[in-house]
Amino acid sequence: MTAPVESKLGLPQDRIDQARELARRIARPVNQFIERHTTVSVERATLRLAGADGANAEGIPVPNLVVDQVRDRLEDGALLPYVNALVRTGDSVDGLNQKIAQGFRVDELPLGDRGALERKAEELVEAFATRVKANRAFRAACQERFAGRNHSPLLYVIVATGNIHEDVKQARAAAFQGADVVAVIRTTAQSLLDYVPYGATTEGFGGTFATQENFRIMREALDEEMERQERYIYLTNYASGLCMPEIAAMGAMERLDMMLNDSIYGILFRDINMYRTFVDQKFSRMINSFGGLIINTGEDNYLTTSDAVEKAHTVLASQFLNERFARDAGLPPRLMGLGHAFEMDPWLPNGFLLELAQARMAREIFPEHPLKYMPPTKHMTGNIFMGHVQDAMFNFASKASGQGIHLLGMLTEAIHTPFMMDRALALENARYVMNSMKDFASEIEFKKDGLIVRRAHQVLEETVDFLEVLDRIGLMEALEQGLFAEVKRPRDMGKGLEGIQERGPDYYNPFETYLASELGLSAN
Amino acid sequence: MIARPYGDTLDDGAVQFSFTLPVPEGPLGREAARQLVEKWGFEQVDVVHSHSLSEGFSFYVAYGRATTGIDLAGIQVEEATGPSVYTMDEANEIVRTRLGRKVVVVGACTGFDAHTVGIDAIMNMKGYNHHYGLERYPEFEAYNLGAQVPNEKLIDFAVKVQADAILISQVVTQKDVHIQNLTQFIEMLQARGLREQFLVLVGGSRIGNKLAVELGFDGGFGKGTFAEHVATFIVDRLLEREA
Numbered sequence: 001m002t003a004p005v006e007s008k009l010g011l012p013q014d015r016i017d018q019a020r021e022l023a024r025r026i027a028r029p030v031n032q033f034i035e036r037h038t039t040v041s042v043e044r045a046t047l048r049l050a051g052a053d054g055a056n057a058e059g060i061p062v063p064n065l066v067v068d069q070v071r072d073r074l075e076d077g078a079l080l081p082y083v084n085a086l087v088r089t090g091d092s093v094d095g096l097n098q099k100i101a102q103g104f105r106v107d108e109l110p111l112g113d114r115g116a117l118e119r120k121a122e123e124l125v126e127a128f129a130t131r132v133k134a135n136r137a138f139r140a141a142c143q144e145r146f147a148g149r150n151h152s153p154l155l156y157v158i159v160a161t162g163n164i165h166e167d168v169k170q171a172r173a174a175a176f177q178g179a180d181v182v183a184v185i186r187t188t189a190q191s192l193l194d195y196v197p198y199g200a201t202t203e204g205f206g207g208t209f210a211t212q213e214n215f216r217i218m219r220e221a222l223d224e225e226m227e228r229q230e231r232y233i234y235l236t237n238y239a240s241g242l243c244m245p246e247i248a249a250m251g252a253m254e255r256l257d258m259m260l261n262d263s264i265y266g267i268l269f270r271d272i273n274m275y276r277t278f279v280d281q282k283f284s285r286m287i288n289s290f291g292g293l294i295i296n297t298g299e300d301n302y303l304t305t306s307d308a309v310e311k312a313h314t315v316l317a318s319q320f321l322n323e324r325f326a327r328d329a330g331l332p333p334r335l336m337g338l339g340h341a342f343e344m345d346p347w348l349p350n351g352f353l354l355e356l357a358q359a360r361m362a363r364e365i366f367p368e369h370p371l372k373y374m375p376p377t378k379h380m381t382g383n384i385f386m387g388h389v390q391d392a393m394f395n396f397a398s399k400a401s402g403q404g405i406h407l408l409g410m411l412t413e414a415i416h417t418p419f420m421m422d423r424a425l426a427l428e429n430a431r432y433v434m435n436s437m438k439d440f441a442s443e444i445e446f447k448k449d450g451l452i453v454r455r456a457h458q459v460l461e462e463t464v465d466f467l468e469v470l471d472r473i474g475l476m477e478a479l480e481q482g483l484f485a486e487v488k489r490p491r492d493m494g495k496g497l498e499g500i501q502e503r504g505p506d507y508y509n510p511f512e513t514y515l516a517s518e519l520g521l522s523a524n
Numbered sequence: 525m526i527a528r529p530y531g532d533t534l535d536d537g538a539v540q541f542s543f544t545l546p547v548p549e550g551p552l553g554r555e556a557a558r559q560l561v562e563k564w565g566f567e568q569v570d571v572v573h574s575h576s577l578s579e580g581f582s583f584y585v586a587y588g589r590a591t592t593g594i595d596l597a598g599i600q601v602e603e604a605t606g607p608s609v610y611t612m613d614e615a616n617e618i619v620r621t622r623l624g625r626k627v628v629v630v631g632a633c634t635g636f637d638a639h640t641v642g643i644d645a646i647m648n649m650k651g652y653n654h655h656y657g658l659e660r661y662p663e664f665e666a667y668n669l670g671a672q673v674p675n676e677k678l679i680d681f682a683v684k685v686q687a688d689a690i691l692i693s694q695v696v697t698q699k700d701v702h703i704q705n706l707t708q709f710i711e712m713l714q715a716r717g718l719r720e721q722f723l724v725l726v727g728g729s730r731i732g733n734k735l736a737v738e739l740g741f742d743g744g745f746g747k748g749t750f751a752e753h754v755a756t757f758i759v760d761r762l763l764e765r766e767a
Contacts (some may be wrong), residue, residue, distance in 0.1 A: 081717065162698070173578035188696050189672065191634035206696045270638065271670070304641060307650065345653075378641065379653075382729070382747055414729060417698070421544045421583045424575075486648075487670070 005367035005402065008446050009360060009456045015464055016365055019317075021322040022467035026475050031328055033275065034282050038507065040194070040499035041276075042283045043067050043078035045245035048253075049287075050079060050092035050124040051509045053212065055198035056101045063099050063246070064195045069107040075504030079511070081106045083121045088112060089509050093124075121510045129514065135255040136292045141236035142232050148413045153398055153406035155430055156181035156236070160417040164214045173420050175225035175233050177427045179406065181258065183236035184218060185417070186210050191241025192495060200293030201503040206417060210237050210247055215254035234258055236296070239284045240266055240288045242276070242496045248284035252291030258337065258405075259288055263325040264318065265298035272474060273494035285329030286503070286515045293329065296405065297322040300341030302485050306313075308343040312358050313462035314484060315340050319362065320467065321475070323369070330519025333368035337405050341374035342394040346386075350451060352393060357455035359401035360446075365460075375409025379429070384411040391426060393443050395433040401443050406430065525631055527591035537590035539566065546585050549576035557584040567591055599724050602734040604725075604743035605760075612656055615755040619663035622763060628665045629658055629758065630682045631691035632673035635705035639695035640671045646691065646751050655750035664755070675709040682722060689723040689758045697730040702737070710740040723761055725754065 017117045044052075044063035052063045067078050085106035086096055100106065111117070157179045159170040164184075185382055187204030200217060201209040208214060215237065222233040234257035239247040244261070251259055263281045266272035288295055299315045299322070306314065319338040326336050340362050344351040376390045391409035398406045408426040410418045418426075446452045470478050482488035516522070531538025541561060547553040554571050561569040566588025573585040610618065619627055631647045633640050645652035647668040649659040669678060669686060682690050692709065694702035705725060713719040719740075726736050727745035736744025740741040743757050 059744050173581060176578040188638060188701075191638075192672065205698050269671075271672070420577050420581055421542065421546065424577045424583060517744075 005362055005364055008441075008444075009357075009453050010448070011142060011361065011364055011456060011460055014230070015460055019320050019460070019464050019467055020324070022464070022471050023320040026410040026467065026470050027324045027328060028473055030325075031282075032075060032280050032455065034279050036503055037275070037279045038501050038503055038509075039245075039276055039279050039496075040067050040071075040074070040501070041243050041280050041496075042245050043074060044195075044243075045249040045283060046077070046079050046509055047082055048249040049128045050082060050121075051127070052082060052097060052100075053198075054097040054101050056103070059197065061195050061198050062097050062100050069105055074501045076506045077503075077513060078109065079121065080117060080241040081109070081510050083117050083124070084111050085109055087116055087120050103337070108259045118510070123515045125510050126179070128511065129518075132252050132291050135252070139232075139255060139444070142226060146230055146232050150180045151178070151345035151405045151431070152432065153434075154180040154234065154370075155427060156183065156234075156372075156405055157423050157426070158183045158185050158407075158418065160207045161206050162187065162206070163202040164200055164208055164217050165202065167208055168218060170420060170423070171218060172221060172225055174423055174427070175222065175229050175231075177424045178431055179408075179423075179427060180231065181236055182218070182222060183258070183260075184208050184214070186238050191238070191266065191270060191272075193497065194242045194499065196243050196246050199316065204383065210250070212254060215250055215256060219254050219256070219300045221500050234294075238258070239288065239295075240298075240380040241270060242266075242272060242280075242499070244277075244280040245284040245287065247345050248276055248287040248291075248293075251288050251293055255402050255440055256291075256293060258294045258296055259284075260298065260340075261285060261288060261295040262298040264479070264484065265301060266488050267479055267494065268487050269298075269301050271489065271494050271498070273497035274479055274489060274491050275500050276496040279500065281325060282329045283512065284368045285326055285331055286512070286521070289329060289331040289335060289519055290515050292335070294335045294370055294405070295326060296337040296339045297339040298342070299339040301498060303341050303343035306486060308341075308345070309348070312354075312459045313466050315358075316362070316365070316459060316463040317466045317470070318484070319366065320463070323366070328521075330515070330521050333366070334370065336366070336369045337372040338362070338366055338369050339372045339374060342376050342397060343378050343411075346376075346379050346390055346393075352397065353451050354455050356397050356401060358459060359403065360452070361456035363402045364456075370404030372405040372407065373400065373403040374407050375413070377409075377413055380409075380413040382415055384415075387411040387413060388425065390427065392429055392433055395430045396437065399434040399437055400441050400444070408479050482515070525596050526593040527596055529590050535593070537567075537593075539588055541586045541588065542584065544577060544581055546581055548580060549574060549582035554584070558588060561586050561588045564588075565591055589713060593713055602659055602737075603733060604733040604736070604745055605756050608756075609752050610756045611752060612661055612755070612760065615664040615752070615759050616661055618763070623663075623759070623766065625666045626663055627758060627762065628667075628685055628687045629689045629691060630667045630669065630678065630685060630687040631658075631671035631693065633671040633680045633693040633695065634673050634675055634678060634709065635694070635701070636672060637694055637696045637702070637705075638671045640693075641669075642693035642695050643668060646693075646727065646749070651751055653750070657751045657753060658755065661751070661755065675705070676711050678709075679716065679718065680713060680728070683718070687722055691723060691754065692724070692726045694726060694728040694731060697728065702728065702730075706739050706741070711733050714740075723758060725757065727754070752765045759766065 047063040055061045159167045185207035188206045200213045236258040237480045239259035239261040266277045344355045388411040410422045412422045569588040616628045650659040651657035725743045731744045733744040
């Protein structure tokens with residue numbers, strides 16, 4: 001996935017550097033805000049990393065119960081009262097979780113000796129680190145054992161039955177058919193729940209609840225398929241929405257391999273408050289980085305609402321910003337699956353050339369990044385035969401431009417969530433096209449000053465101009481004015497605003513401190 | 525006239541099928557697929573392709589000849605708009621000259637549905653596939669509230685801006701979640717005594733006019749709908765009301 005990238009477009013390096021510098025400057029004030037704040041979800045994620053799990057009889061998860069108990073002193077963080085309860089009661093983590101689920105209040109215990117509490121907390125950090133490091137080592141060993149067996153780009157499919165046990169059947173079939181990556185789509189609107197449900201689930205709409213038990217069930221099935229197919233099967237879920245850091249925590253513990261995780265997407269497309277999203281994305285990305293998970297960013301969404309020709313520069317600008325925020329959270333480029341999409345109008349003259357130019361441009365600007373390329377959706381009509389041809393063109397563009405992660409288009413897009421046969425036909429299509437043109441990319445050059453080269457240069461220039469505007473007015477102001485995706489998001493509106501908390505001088509989060517040090521980030 | 529599927533000869537009844545059976549690939553699966561299509565009433569069934577989808581599932585492509593046709597004389601079409609649809613300019617001209625005021629339209633994708641693609645196609649300035657959306661219509665005041673809008677909030681907003689029409693988009697229809705949501709919307713309107721105050725329309729890839737009317741809406745719009753269809757429906761109904 002990380003072969004050196006040859007320059008075919010001759011993009012000016014100084015303009016690329018300038019775009020990165022602008023992104024750095026745009027992110028800086030946002031990062032300053034992030035460092036001074038925490039959120040209910042960051043605190044719940046921290047508790048989960050410490051072992052808080054389970055739910056009460058009404059289904060309210062233990063991490064939510066704890067954070068609700070200490071909400072009026074959240075400026076200090078939620079971990080210390082939980083650790084204090086462990087020390088005071090002498091309970092195991094599981095024992096305490098059960099008590100809390102039955103109504104026990106950790107906030108009513110007076111805080112014990114600080115040194116003893118910190119030692120207990122360090123023990124919990126150590127247990128978490130050991131578990132996640134073991135996951136990373138296991139993944140690396142499997143990938144080593146089956147080296148060269150995955151497709152390039154990785155063939156990525158979704159399952160979305162609503163029932164985790166049915167999802168397992170679909171995922172096993174997909175692995176049999178040649179998939180490298182399986183993503184379990186979440187149930188509609190889980191992103192707007194301010195808690196993560198507990199346990200295995202069998203009821204969802206348009207997808208399946210992300211729960212830690214569902215993660216575990218799917219992981220186990222895909223590991224079995226890995227042995228059978230002799231190919232590592234990547235598992236993907238969604239660290240997005242109001243529980244972004246908690247999902248990341250669950251994913252690191254259950255050895256997921258990829259997370260949809262964007263620094264801005266939730267603000268624009270889910271109307272989540274921007275302060276909340278910015279703070280949440282950083283902690284979630286620190287966890288993803290430590291767990292070795294590849295993030296997938298959501299730039300494809302811009303093109304489902306805006307035009308793929310007119311708004312190509314917003315995709316590239318967002319990639320630069322996502323790259324910056326990811327770097328500031330300790331993610332290396334090899335874990336940055338920056339997103340883009342094949343959303344060109346199929347009837348536009350030379351539309352394919354413009355698309356190829358943009359896809360190759362992204363590849364050359366982000367050479368080490370496993371770019372995530374999304375299939376046609378906006379121009380899929382229900383004519384499944386035409387749709388299959390559109391998907392074939394997408395497969396061609398992806399292989400010809402050297403993408404990293406390839407989300408397969410379904411001929412039944414816009415009709416229903418994929419049937420088993422839809423996925424099989426999509427995989428057959430991609431395997432045929434990509435094998436048949438295996439070395440095409442290294443055989444071709446683009447005509448100097450031809451349409452493709454000019455298009456790529458033009459989008460880069462427009463992107464630098466756009467980033468200059470963002471730098472001038474500020475990212476938060478730009479979101480308020482509707483400069484992204486033509487939607488306006490006032491900074492004091494949106495879901496989850498009430499979950500923001502300024503940090504006090506005694507804020508305590510040894511998990512964050514540990515992650516920052518492991519990832520080489522300066523301590524907050 | 526009796527119409528039958530057409531392959532290359534009138535009344536040959538040619539139909540193509542593709543489906544999956546929860547049966548391993550092999551002679552048993554292929555024969556099962558052939559007999560199954562025969563049981564559906566097709567003749568000269570030919571399973572032209574099959575392959576394995578996983579250990580317990582297989583995929584089939586088959587052809588058969590339909591033995592029945594349909595009498596076109598006995599069919600009533602359930603479309604919200606008739607064959608004549610106003611262009612954007614025509615719709616605006618009619619509003620200007622015959623209604624003499626702006627038409628206020630509020631749209632949203634309601635409930636938990638997060639897919640704005642439908643409401644955007646009808647309402648956004650840019651529209652869809654070279655058909656401008658209602659925001660581009662000078663005689664229309666169009667408010668697109670986006671996705672995941674609670675029914676109550678949508679109604680409140682429509683009251684506030686004195687809307688003529690409310691447009692609801694529903695894309696996610698798994699397990700009939702849209703039916704519950706749409707029913708709740710109509711019940712809320714009725715409970716507040718507002719049902720007659722608005723034209724209420726619903727659209728989505730799995731929505732038809734018949735279903736919409738059954739649920740208590742004025743009209744429903746499915747696949748292939750552009751802003752012109754919606755504008756035509758609204759303009760005609762408003763003219764009827766105000767005549």
